[in-house]
Amino acid sequence: MAVRPARPSLYISVDIEADGPIPGPYSMISFGAAVAGRQDGAVYTAADPERQTFYRELRPISDRYVDAALAVSGLDxxxxxxxxxxxxxxxxxxxxxxxxxxxxxxxxxxxYPASFDWTFLYWYLIEFGDDSPFGHSGCLDMKTLYAAKARVPLRAAVKGRMPRELRSQRRHTHHALDDAVEQAELMSNLMLWQPEADAL
Incomplete structure (x- = not known):
């Protein structure tokens, strides 16, 4: 019996800003998304990360917030x-x-890393509409992707230790859309990266 080919994947870089550590008691106050690229079988095609984007600033859903977390985004x-x-x-x-x-x-x-952003994004999608276009697990962590390709421990998979050619030249501003676009470039660079076996 022939195996049906997998559908292509469209990778969407998402960055969120929140006023606390977990959704529910605390709020997602902004989020940005940028199309990073498409994978069809073994072929990955990078997209222009500024071409297809989404951004919203949200009304907080509770009275609780952490000053230090709120200060990261600078949002009022x-x-x-x-x-x-x-x-x-x-x-x-x-x-x-x-x-x-x-x-x-x-x-x-x-x-990058996906764990924090996915926690808020998925919770909001289910809490406010009970439907996720990503399903319950359609999430890829770029930190893990780099660690696997570079063959380094996960805790060593930090941007400062990555080869320069992998990193986006854009600034990390803590504006959710800016950072989603920056991470979309990192995603495409990682997907297209073929590290030399003898250099690892």
Whole structure:
């Protein structure tokens, strides 16, 4: 019996900013997404990470927040309470965007590291609409991808130790869309990287 070929994957870099360590008690206050590239079988094609993007700032969902976490993004919580997007509306718009840009492929969220961003993103998608276009596990961690390719311990998989050619030349600003675009470039560089076996 022939094995059916897997559907192509569309990798979407996502970065979130939050006002605390976990979703529910704390809030995702902004998130950005950028299409990184498409994988069809063994072939990966990088995308222009500025061409297909999504960004929203969200109204906080609780009264709790951690000053240090809030300070990372520099976003004004009082302004977000007045002007931030309704989370349910933002998640509905995001689902529609993901499905539009990934038509004909399976969308995969990717992040560096993905664990924090995926926790918030998936929780919000389920809490505000009970539907994730990524399924429950459509997530790729770039930190793990680098560690596996470079054959280094996970704790050693830090950007500062990566070969210069892998790293994006964009600044990491802690603006969710800026950082999603930066990480999209890193994702494509990692996917296309073929480290020399004797250099590892």
């Amino acid at each position: 919580r009082a302004r977000l309470l007045r002007e931030g997007a309704d989370p349910a509306a933002a998640m509905a718009e995001f689902r529609a965007w993901v499905r539009e840009v990934s038509a004909g492929a399976q969308p995969v969220m990717c992040g």
